[in-house]
Amino acid sequence: QVQLQESGPGLVKPSETLSLTCTVSGGSVSTGSYYWSWIRQPPGKDLDWIGYVYYTGVTNYSPPLRSRITISRDTSNSQFSLKLTSVTAADTAVYYCARAIYDGSGCFYFDLWGQGTLVTVSS
């Protein structure tokens, strides 16, 4: 049974870089045609898609965040990570990692999610 677990600092200072890792247990990030994704939810607000890294290493990022994001995968450790630079208080959110599937006919959906981790941006 595949499970996802986020890890990383819960507190980041403004202007610094937010770094999170998602560990995939019971599976691999380099096989299976999955899109390994990050999604966040600011307090009291909507779910906000950040981006993904495909199992081949190809990435796709949300346009508003594209200039600040890097998502990468570590195949040897079955992990993938998120780096978000120049953070502000607006980046305070619960960050989720998730596994996504694209069926080739226009259906892209998240079939497995981590529990989420709260990251607060504050000095």
Added chain:
Amino acid sequence: YELTQPPSVSVSPGQTASITCSGDKLGDKYVSWYQHKSGQAPVLVIYQDTKRPSGIPERFSGSNSGNTATLTISGTQALNEADYYCQTWDRGTVVFGGGTKLTVL
């Protein structure tokens, strides 16, 4: 692209709950639905408009036509109380609805 959901829906136990998700020509796209309980991982309950993942009860069903997709929960139980989000894929990006809080009174 935007998806619009009602902020809240209330239903009595045993009754049918319907949660809508609206978007321009949404029927031309595929919609998925997620159940999210506070402090827990979101759970996929419907994908490709109408399909249920393994382990999701038959009481959950979905439809999508015109500008509106609908998640229907029949015989609603107290344990179905949660936030529900619709989601679609538009021009290479993921779009979520604003979420609907389902209250089982």
